[in-house]
Amino acid sequence: NGNEEVSSIIRYIWNRRVKMYNRLADCKLGDSQKACVAKFGQQVLQDPKMQVIHPAINMEKFDPAAYDRQEAISHFQVDPEKCNLVHVGRLCAVKNQPFLIDVLAAVLQAKAACLYIVGNGEDHKQKLIAYAEEKGVLEHVRFLPGDTNVPFLLTAMDVSLLPSFSEAFGMVAVESQLMGVPCIASTHVPRDVDVGMCRFLPIDQGADIWKTEILLRPQQVLDKKKAETFHIRCIIKKLECLFYGDHPKNSSS
Numbered sequence: 662n663g664n665e666e667v668s669s670i671i672r673y674i675w676n677r678r679v680k681m682y683n684r685l686a687d688c689k690l691g692d693s694q695k696a697c698v699a700k701f702g703q704q705v706l707q708d709p710k711m712q713v714i715h716p717a718i719n720m721e722k723f724d725p726a727a728y729d730r731q732e733a734i735s736h737f738q739v740d741p742e743k744c745n746l747v748h749v750g751r752l753c754a755v756k757n758q759p760f761l762i763d764v765l766a767a768v769l770q771a772k773a774a775c776l777y778i779v780g781n782g783e784d785h786k787q788k789l790i791a792y793a794e795e796k797g798v799l800e801h802v803r804f805l806p807g808d809t810n811v812p813f814l815l816t817a818m819d820v821s822l823l824p825s826f827s828e829a830f831g832m833v834a835v836e837s838q839l840m841g842v843p844c845i846a847s848t849h850v851p852r853d854v855d856v857g858m859c860r861f862l863p864i865d866q867g868a869d870i871w872k873t874e875i876l877l878r879p880q881q882v883l884d885k886k887k888a889e890t891f892h893i894r895c896i897i898k899k900l901e902c903l904f905y906g907d908h909p910k911n912s913s914s
Contacts, residue, residue, distance in 0.1 A: 688903060692716050693851035696829045712903065715853065716832050717896035720889075723812050723839040733817035737777075737805075744774040744875065747818040747842070749811055749833040750825075752782025752789065757847070759792050760824040760864055766796045767872035774801060777814065781807035815840035820875050824864050825849055834859055835891055843881050845874055856891075857884035 689711045691697035697705050697713065705711045721727070734741055746765065750756045758778065765776040776798075778789070786804060793799040805814070811833075815821070821837035823846040834844045834854035843858045850861065858881040862870055889895060 686710060688712055690714055690903075692830045693853045695851045695853075699829070713853070714896060714899050714903075715891050716830060717893040718832070718835065718839070718891045720839070720892045723836050725816065725839075725841050728813050728816040730816050733813050737814055737817055739817040740773075740775065741817070742773065744768060744772050745777065745817065745819045746774060746822055746875070747777045747779065747814065747820070747837075748822045749779040749837075750823070751807070752778070752780045752785035754785070755826050756780075757824045757826050757864060758785070758789055760868065761822055762789065762793050762796055762798060762802070763868040764822065764824070764871045764875070765793075765801060766798050767868040768875055769798060769801060771872070771876060776802045777805060777818065778802065779805045779807065779809050779811060779814065811836065812840055815842050818842050820845060820878065822871070823847065823850055824871075826864075830854065835888070838883055839888060841883070843878065845871060856888040857882055 686701075687710065689697060689701050689705055689708060691700055691711075691713055692715055694706065694713055697711050701708070701711070733739070739745055746761075746768070748756075748758065748761050750758075752758060761776060761778065765774060768774045789802075790799065790804075793802045815837055818837075819842070821834065821842050821844040823831055823834050823844060825831065825847055826849055828846075828850045831846060831850040831854045834846050834850060835856055837844045838856045838858040841858075843860070844854075845860050845862055846854065847864045848861050849864075852861065855861075860874055862874060
């Protein structure tokens with residue numbers, strides 16, 4: 662049919678572009694190994710031209726010491742006696758947000774909980790509202806706009822969830838950990854995001870295993886050395902070395 666023909670044409674064009682990239686590129690960059698494979702093909706993992714440069718983070722912005730937990734609790738009207746779950750991301754199918762509702766419903770069987778969903782996408786939001794109502798948990802779900810002060814909100818949260826079907830990276834997982842909030846991500850999220858406080862669980866085995874991990878919440882410690890590699894100054898140094906070799910650009914030039 663027409664859709665299959667269009668898909669075939671797109672795949673053909675994409676494969677031609679990949680071959681061109683592989684032939685002409687002096688350096689093959691991606692923000693994760695997964696992203697590099699998606700762009701250049703599986704063989705890139707053995708290619709010395711491949712480099713992974715993670716997205717840069719303003720570490721001052723994601724510093725727990727810069728925020729007051731009690732202020733965040735008051736501002737967002739959070740009940741600290743509950744298990745407060747948070748998800749940050751655009752509201753769309755690939756983020757698998759209905760699964761969040763399933764996880765919340767499972768957790769509520771054992772403990773009072775609230776789910777905070779931060780992101781824009783009105784059409785998908787209405788679908789999530791309908792699904793939460795169908796599951797009988799709508800009163801335990803709060804939707805916040807995409808321009809919410811995320812690090813301030815994270816100050817009051819207990820667990821961050823990222824059950825995506827696919828992620829090129831998943832920056833919010835790193836940001837959550839920097840704020841001292843453990844993250845549970847799907848196995849489709851690159852392992853690069855783990856800086857000591859991330860667990861990876863399958864999404865095809867139901868919400869109960871996520872519920873168990875949330876309720877157990879084993880003690881986890883931030884790997885400060887690995888987290889530092891996301892600092893914007895470290896990323897700048899890597900890019901300077903990439904473009905200027907051992908001679909970083911003179912800031913006065």
